[in-house]
Amino acid sequence: MITPPPHLDIRDDRFRALVHPMSRLDRIAEGFTWTEGPVWFGDRDCLLFSDIPSRRILSWSEATGTSTYRAESGFNNGNTRDRQGRLVGCRHGARDVVRTEPDGRLTVLADRFEGKRLNSPNDVVVSADGAVWFTDPTYGIISDFEGYRAEPEQAARNVFRLSPEGDLSVVVDDFTQPNGLCFSPDESLLYIAESGSSHDDSVPSVIRVFGVDGGRLEDRGVFATIDTGLPDGMRCDTHGNLWSSAADGVHCFAPDGTLLGKILVSEIVSNLCFGGPDGHRMFITATTSVYRVFVDAIGAEPWTRGHLD
Template identity: 75%
Template sequence: MTALPPHLQLHDDRFASLVHPMSRLDRIASGLTWTEGPVWIGDHACLLFSDIPSQRILRWSNEDGVTVFRHRSQFTNGNTRDRQGRLISCRHGPRDVVRTEWNGSLTVLAQRHDHARLNSPNDVVVSSDGAIWFTDPTYGILSNFEGYRAPAEQSANHVFRIDPDSGAVKAVVSDFTQPNGLAFSPDETRLYIAESGSSHDASVPSIIRQFDVAGTDLRDAGVFATIDCGLPDGMRVDVDGNLWTSAGDGVHCFAPDGTLLGKILIPETVANLCFGGADGQSLFITASTAVYRVFVEVKGAEPWTRSAQV
């Protein structure tokens, strides 16, 4: 087998089929503050991502490079698309989850639970039934850097589900220190959730937990994987069920059985990632101050986030 370039690190032979030995690590945006929330917009062949402290959602395309999609984004963090292709975003400032309508207006989907304000919604995914699942750690209220310093009003740092019919906001997991990134398996029978509490408490393990999906509820299925450098944040799953997650030294790729297959080494701490590009085989990686792109040999498991009929 051809030797892999320095930014690709093989831990299991299966990783060789997921990357190409000539795959380059391209930095497509730089000079930013703290990038997060990447989502590929296949309809317009562009990537949207957040620069949280700068309160901007930025847009990147091959043709135009980096431009501003939204000013005064209220410390938007995670982004995804719903089944209709509309943008769903987590905002630290108003401590809510919002949907961008086709006319550009914003609809608040969640802002309170049990008559109290949410902490600071962080990351979000949409299941095929239209339900919206999001994490609610306290990062956006711990300081004024990526939100507004404030006391927490929730009884715990929950993971929530928004019902697609009633709009009811339901806590589905409540025993995380700081729940962060989340991603469904391709068949949506399992939900992976990152525990990033080691950011402020070294005694918290840097793990990804897995939950069996039982209708509108989740059942704890134990630890899926442990991150050996830094902590897990945003993550995505490919069509083969492999989980690609952010970490301190780059992106770690785990097989469905939890085996570490390999790493994409990035010179900055990685916050999040997503699949996209014209062929669906570009991995876009948001790191501390830059965004990177790597070609991979597999597509993401969320087809409606890549393209929609508009």
């Protein structure tokens, strides 16, 4: 058996089918402050990602390298795409969720709940029915580093659902700091990261899982615990494995919650996504850099290989 490279930490033999012993972990972009929100645009053959404190959204492609996609992003954090291929992002500065239209205009999807400003939307996913689900911790208002210091107006750090008709509702309200979120491939489950240990050591670094019943969620408890650092952004592959960020890299969990292995990275990982020309590249945002590694898995999101539903 070939000895795995030093960036692969295999904990379960099932992980061997998801990675390759000849894969390389390549740093493809560097020199940033805090990278986040990677999303693959296969129809444009490029990766978009945020550098939150510098208030930029960057673009990277194999052909042209790194360039600026949006020079003033408003402290944009998490990004995703809707089923029409439009970019949907979370802005700490304006404390809102916005959609980028084909002509470049920005449409504010949500910025208040019950007449009060949101905390600082962090990460976002769009389900097949067009609903927008997002987390609303306070990271963007606790200092001026990732937003503007302010007192929260919301009574809790909620997870929200914006219906296709435009109705905003709370689906979970008992997180200390809800962070990354992603659906299982069939959207029957929603995984949500608890990152409250960033400021309170007593908060467990866990990923919780919820059953999805239309616009409602059923709490099914803790799915997995991150053993190094805390969970932030995450993605599912087409087989239902969950790949989560952590302080030492990317942790891969089987659908039953077993830790299969890790992709070790020398910087704290904030988020990840699948992409590349064949869908088999994982792009990792990690503190000051962006990394890429080949994996024998493909993301569950429909645009991973450039197609949309």
